[in-house]
Amino acid sequence: xxxxxxxxxxxxxxxxxxxxxxxxxxxxxxxxxxxxxxxxxxxxxxxxxxxxxxxxxxxxxxxxxxxxxxxxxxxxxxxxxxxxxxxxxxxxxxxxxxxxxxxxxxxxxxxxxxxxxxxxxxxxxxxxxxxxxxxxxxxxxxxxxxxxxxxxxxxxxxxxxxxxxxxxxxxxxxxxxxxxxxxxxxxxxxxxxxxxxxxxxxxxxxxxxxxxxxxxxxxxxxxxxxxxxxxxxxxxxxxxxxxxxxxxxxxxxxxxxxxxxxxxxxxxxxxxxxxxxxxxxxxxxxxxxxxxxxxxxxxxxxxxxxxxxxxxxxxxxxxxxxxxxxxxxxxxxxxxxxxxxxxxxxxxxxxxxxxxxxxxxxxxxxxxxxxxxxxxxxxxxxxxxxxxxxxxxxxxxxxxxxxxxxxxxxxxxxxxxxxxxxxxxxxxxxxxxxxxxxxxxxxxxxxxxxxxxxxxxxxxxxxxxxxxxxxxxxxxxxxxxxxxxxxxxxxxxxxxxxxxxxxxxxxxxxxxxxxxxxxxxxxxxxxxxxxxxxxxxxxxxxxxxxxxxxxxxxxxxxxxxxxxxxxxxxxxxxxxxxxxxxxxxxxxxxxxxxxxxxxxxxxxxxxxxxxxxxxxxxxxxxxxxxx
Ligand SMILES: CCCCC/C=C\C/C=C\C/C=C\C/C=C\C/C=C\CCCCC(=O)SCCNC(=O)CCNC(=O)[C@H](O)C(C)(C)COP(=O)(O)OP(=O)(O)OC[C@H]1O[C@@H](n2cnc3c(N)ncnc32)[C@H](O)[C@@H]1OP(=O)(O)O
Ligand SMILES: Cc1cc2nc3c(=O)[nH]c(=O)nc-3n(C[C@H](O)[C@H](O)[C@H](O)COP(=O)(O)OP(=O)(O)OC[C@H]3O[C@@H](n4cnc5c(N)ncnc54)[C@H](O)[C@@H]3O)c2cc1C
Numbered sequence: 001x002x003x004x005x006x007x008x009x010x011x012x013x014x015x016x017x018x019x020x021x022x023x024x025x026x027x028x029x030x031x032x033x034x035x036x037x038x039x040x041x042x043x044x045x046x047x048x049x050x051x052x053x054x055x056x057x058x059x060x061x062x063x064x065x066x067x068x069x070x071x072x073x074x075x076x077x078x079x080x081x082x083x084x085x086x087x088x089x090x091x092x093x094x095x096x097x098x099x100x101x102x103x104x105x106x107x108x109x110x111x112x113x114x115x116x117x118x119x120x121x122x123x124x125x126x127x128x129x130x131x132x133x134x135x136x137x138x139x140x141x142x143x144x145x146x147x148x149x150x151x152x153x154x155x156x157x158x159x160x161x162x163x164x165x166x167x168x169x170x171x172x173x174x175x176x177x178x179x180x181x182x183x184x185x186x187x188x189x190x191x192x193x194x195x196x197x198x199x200x201x202x203x204x205x206x207x208x209x210x211x212x213x214x215x216x217x218x219x220x221x222x223x224x225x226x227x228x229x230x231x232x233x234x235x236x237x238x239x240x241x242x243x244x245x246x247x248x249x250x251x252x253x254x255x256x257x258x259x260x261x262x263x264x265x266x267x268x269x270x271x272x273x274x275x276x277x278x279x280x281x282x283x284x285x286x287x288x289x290x291x292x293x294x295x296x297x298x299x300x301x302x303x304x305x306x307x308x309x310x311x312x313x314x315x316x317x318x319x320x321x322x323x324x325x326x327x328x329x330x331x332x333x334x335x336x337x338x339x340x341x342x343x344x345x346x347x348x349x350x351x352x353x354x355x356x357x358x359x360x361x362x363x364x365x366x367x368x369x370x371x372x373x374x375x376x377x378x379x380x381x382x383x384x385x386x387x388x389x390x391x392x393x394x395x396x397x398x399x400x401x402x403x404x405x406x407x408x409x410x411x412x413x414x415x416x417x418x419x420x421x422x423x424x425x426x427x428x429x430x431x432x433x434x435x436x437x438x439x440x441x442x443x444x445x446x447x448x449x450x451x452x453x454x455x456x457x458x459x460x461x462x463x464x465x466x467x468x469x470x471x472x473x474x475x476x477x478x479x480x481x482x483x484x485x486x487x488x489x490x491x492x493x494x495x496x497x498x499x500x501x502x503x504x505x506x507x508x509x510x511x512x513x514x515x516x517x518x519x520x521x522x523x524x525x526x527x528x529x530x531x532x533x534x535x536x537x538x539x540x541x542x543x544x545x546x547x548x549x550x551x552x553x554x555x556x557x558x559x560x561x562x563x564x565x566x567x568x569x570x571x572x573x574x575x576x577x578x579x580x581x582x583x584x585x586x587x588x589x590x591x592x593x594x595x596x597x598x599x600x601x602x603x604x605x606x607x608x609x610x611x612x613x614x615x616x617x618x619x620x621x622x623x624x625x626x627x
Pocket of ligand 2 (some may be wrong): 030099135136137138141143144145176177199234239342419422423424425426427428429566
């Protein structure tokens with residue numbers, strides 16, 4: 001019934017202060033206040049309706065996204081929202097759009113790789129959205145292998161310009177978000193050629209479209225690459241294709257913080273690692289880790305609430321059937337994901353600190369922690385997106401048949417999220433970077449260099465110090481195993497950051513105890529999943545492994561009465577969740593039934609096509625039957 005909280009009894013079971021946990025999840029009282037205010041602003045505004053997304057044809061869907069983005073920008077300016085509030089608003093609007101790449105990559109690329117002069121020229125235009133930018137790095141033929149990119153930027157000393165060109169079909173820029181139909185400019189990555197010498201990949205600001213009539217400029221061929229996975233989902237984004245036919249740009253549009261080209265055509269590499277040209281990707285990877293906890297927690301919230309509502313089997317003497325959340329199989333699938341959502345939240349907080357620290361060190365030309373920052377952002381992006389993508393699918397399955405309905409919110413959540421395993425670095429390619437970092441650490445141990453930070457534990461691998469093995473040999477042969485080692489390394493980081501979080505002062509009755517239980521579920525579920533490795537290496541005895549599994553089941557029982565309260569602490573509105581199964585009030589069945597009749601297919605009792613395609617069959621069948 002309307003107005004009844006069907007989960008009230010579940011909420012009464014909570015053994016901790018939910019309001020205090022909301023502050024832990026939000027990060028601070030201030031963050032919680034801003035989240036509440038902006039979430040309500042979006043939820044209460046019909047302009048931000050999103051329940052129709054999966055039913056709109058692409059052109060209408062895309063135009064609707066443009067409308068929302070423009071309206072959001074209007075509201076941001078009308079309400080004079082801060083950058084923090086504006087970012088929250090885009091988060092709660094919950095629709096991928098060209099603005100993600102404008103704010104999330106184009107501007108950071110100029111801030112990270114542009115000189116002060118270039119920042120003074122371009123950032124004010126970008127902040128006012130007088131230009132709209134994208135990040136054009138990936139090509140049809142190369143994405144993972146950045147050093148394999150083919151687009152060229154040839155310096156012309158006669159005109160003090162670069163000539164940007166797409167020499168082959170495979171050099172076509174392919175995938176950049178916002179490129180297909182909207183962006184007026186791009187940070188474009190191309191091979192810097194001076195006097196016939198290839199200096200490798202650098203970033204260039206290139207205008208793509210006229211600011212007068214939005215038509216592509218001379219030499220520019222640009223468009224959308226077509227429909228992507230799922231209805232709605234990432235089809236609100238105009239991922240594009242772009243070709244250059246000898247497009248000329250001024251020399252001062254090469255991003256020159258890391259390296260420069262003088263008027264005379266002399267190439268100067270600052271005494272900084274060339275990998276700083278990859279800095280924007282590092283920034284986005286750390287953002288993606290924080291974002292993974294948001295996506296995973298949304299799916300877990302839906303699945304947990306529905307698991308408490310859904311009853312199936314187990315009726316005793318005509319009494320109510322069993323809540324499926326009480327089945328140990330349901331708990332063993334759901335609660336590790338609940339624990340992972342909290343774990344990723346905390347490791348995301350730490351990674352943001354690490355990234356900020358590295359950026360501050362770079363200001364002082366201190367590059368000592370750059371390798372660790374690269375390994376951590378790459379590895380944690382890979383781990384958290386893989387677990388989150390698989391976790392959203394598992395949450396769909398945890399909801400049975402109704403999880404497959406669009407009104408559950410889970411199919412679109414999955415479709416919009418899964419590319420996170422690929423973009424900003426294919427997850428395996430990134431794990432190989434972590435493996436390379438681990439192997440380099442091993443080789444340095446042999447020289448007496450003690451590892452610090454997240455690899456300090458490797459200093460205790462005594463036997464490797466004796467082996468003097470040539471770690472370079474066999475990397476390709478052992479890469480699949482090394483990737484597993486990289487995953488384990490990242491999982492250790494997540495566990496250690498969860499434990500460090502628990503060592504902080506955590507206010508609120510029962511809050512710390514719940515987080516301790518979730519931390520236990522996180523590491524014990526990993527230990528259970530990988531117990532073969534621990535047994536094979538004698539790190540665990542069979543008895544210890546059995547004890548760990550017993551403790552894991554005991555923790556499921558400890559978390560069970562608190563499960564609804566733990567997902568309430570995510571503080572998601574029904575509008576944001578956009579899920580009938582995940583409704584705060586648990587009023588699922590009436591709302592599912594109500595929603596079914598709103599489907600366009602039910603606008604007519606007899607479907608379009610009946611008379612042309614069904615009736616003739618039936619009549620034919622009737623005729624045959626009479627024979
Ligand atoms: C709808 C779902 C919404 C989710 C939204 C998610 C986030 C939103 C949250 C907030 C929004 C804000 C920001 C985000 C905005 C938008 C996000 C939305 C969508 C995302 C769009 C995605 C955009 C893209 O995909 S951009 C293109 C990404 N491409 C890649 O990642 C390419 C991957 N490849 C590489 O990085 C490199 O090719 C490489 C694999 C690292 C190899 O490089 P190479 O130069 O060949 O180097 P090599 O391997 O030889 O190593 C040499 C040496 O360098 C070190 N190294 C390598 N890279 C780095 C680095 N980055 N930093 C530091 N050091 C590095 C390496 O370790 C070696 O060192 P050593 O010699 O061993 O010592
Ligand atoms: C939704 C979406 C949005 C995107 N947005 C942007 C954007 O805005 N800007 C942009 O520039 N790009 C963007 N991209 C492109 C994205 O960054 C690339 O697709 C990504 O980096 C993966 O590269 P790839 O496609 O070349 O994969 P590939 O490298 O071709 O991967 C194919 C397979 O090869 C494997 N593989 C590759 N190299 C190795 C290796 N050395 N060892 C072992 N296995 C290997 C991979 O693991 C994978 O299994 C986007 C992509 C998507 C899907």
